[in-house]
Amino acid sequence: MIKYPFLKKGATIGVTAPSSGVKAELHPMLKQTCESMERKGYKVVCGETVWTQEKAKSASAKKRANEFMEMMQNENIDIIIPPWGGELLIEILEEIDFEKINKKWVLGYSDTSVLLLAITLNTGIATAHGTNLVDLRGEYSDETTAMWETVLSTETEASVIQYSSSKYQKKWQHDNPSPCVFHLTEDTYWKTISTGNVKIKGRLLGGCIDVIRHLIGTPYGRVQEFRKKHFDSDPLIWYLENCELTTTDLRRSLVQMKLAGWFDHCSGILFGRSAANHPVDDYTVEDVYKELADELQIPIVYDIDCGHVPPQITFIHGAFAEVEVENGKGVVIQHFKP
Template structure:
C-alpha cells in the first residue's frame, strides 16, 4: 500500500465536484467551508465544477475527471475533497488515468466512495472515507469529525486511534444553519455486534457506500482478488459499508451479489454504519439482512458504527490495517499505515 501524507499547517485543499456540484442556492455553504478551513491555516483551491449542477451531475464526466486529474497532479495541492456526494461518480472512472495519479489524499463519502474504492483497488494508493467539505463549515468540529486531520497526518508505519462518538444525529435538517457546531446530536451512540462473544476484529479496510460501490462488481475497478494479491500481500479484508436510502431487500440483494462475486471470500468481518435506510419489506428487516450475510459468509458482523449518513463519522482509510474493539463507551478503531 502507498499512503499519502497531509501535514498540520500550511496545507492546501483542492475542492472539486467529482459527482454533484452546488446549485446557486448552496454556493454560500461552500464559502463558509472555505472560511472555516482558512481559520485552521489551510488554503483552498476551488474548481469550476463545484459551482454548477444539471441532470444529477456537476458537469460532464470528462470535465469532472479532467479537473480531478489536474488537482491530483497540481504540486501545491495536498489533499482533495468534494463538496458532497451525489449520483453519477461512476461515470468518471473510464476517463481517469489511474496510473498517472500521484500519491495524494482523496477524502469523502457517499457517492465519492465509488472513486475512492476504484483508486485504491486499481493502484494501491490509500484513500480516506470521511467527511465531505460542506460538513466542515461550522466554527467548531466535534471530536469524531475533526479526526480527519489526525488521520491524514499519520505517517507511513504510524498508527492512529479514533473513539466511538458519544451521540449522533438521526436526521438532517438543511434549513437549520450551523452555529458553533455543524451537527445536532440527539441520540446516544452504541456500536453493536451480532455475536456478543466476538468483540474485536482486525483486517485491511475496504468499503464505502453500499449502494454505489456495488456497481463496481464485475468491472476493472472492482477486482478485489487482484487488489489483495498485488497490494495487500494476500492479507484478508475487513469490509465496511454504509447505506443511504436502500430498502432491506435491496441491501440484501447487493450483499448477496458481493458474496457471489467472491468479495467476501478472504475477509475477517463486515462493519456496517448506522443508517436510517434499510426500510423493512413485509417483515424482512435490516437486522435480518445482517444476520443473513453473517450466515452466508460465516463472518462476524459489527453494526451501527460511526460510518456514513448519520453523523458524526470516522475517517476510514482504504488499505490500512485496522482493529475495531467493542468495549462499551470505550469502543475504538485503531489503524496502522503499514
C-alpha cells in the same frame, strides 16, 4: 504495498466535484466552508465544477475527470476534498488515467466512495473515507469528525486510534444551523450480531454500498487481484453504509458482493447507521445482517460511525485495522502498514 499520502500543516485543499456540484442558492454555504478552512490555516482552490449542477451532475463526465486529474497532478495542491457526493460519479472512471494518479489524499463519502475505492484498488494508494467538505463549515467539529486531520497526518508505519462517538445526529436540521454543523442528540451504541465482545483485524475496504456495488464486474472493482498483489497474507475488513436501499435491495447487493468474491478472506464486516433500512414484508436489516453472518461465519458489527447518519470515523482504504467492540463502544486502531 499500500502507499499512504501525508497531510502537512498549511496544506492547499483542491475542491472539485467529481459527482454533484453546488447549486447557485447553496453557494453561500460552500463559501462559508472555504472561509472556515482558511481560518484553520489551509489554502483552498475551487475548480469550476464545484459551482455548477444540472441533470444530477456538476458537469460532463469528461470535464469532471479532467478537473480531478488536473488537481491530482498539480504540485501546488496537497489534498482533494469534494464538496459532497451525489449520484453519477461512476461516469468519470473511464475518463481517469489511474497511472497518473499521484500520492495525495482524496477524502469524502457517499458517491465519492466509488472514486476512493477505485483509486485504491487500481493504484495501491490509500484513500480516506470520512467527512465531506461542506460538513467542515462550522465554527468547530465534534471530536469524531475532527479526527480527519489527525488520521491524515499519520506517518507511514505509524498508527492512529479512534473511538466511537458519544452521540449521533438523527436528522438533518439545515434550517437550524449549529456551530458544529451536526445536531448530536442520540446516544451512540455499536451493536454486534454475535453475543459478547468482538475483536477483528484486517485491511480496510468499503464505502457506500448503494454505489460501490456497481464496480463489481468492471475493471475498477478487482478486489481479489488487489488483495493478492498488495497484502496477500492479511484478511479484509469491509465497512459499508447504506444511503437509500430497502432491506431487500441491501440483501441483493450483499449477495452479489459475496458471489463476486469480495468477501473472500474477510475477517469481519462493519455497517454504518442508516435511516434507509426500511423492512420489506417484516424482513428487517437485523435479518439481513444475521443471514450474512451465518453464511460467511464472521463477526458483523452495525450502527457504527460511518456514512449518512453522522458523525463518522475516518477509515483509510488499505490500512491494517484492529477493531474492538465492547458494551456498545468501539475502538478502531489503524496501522499505516505498507
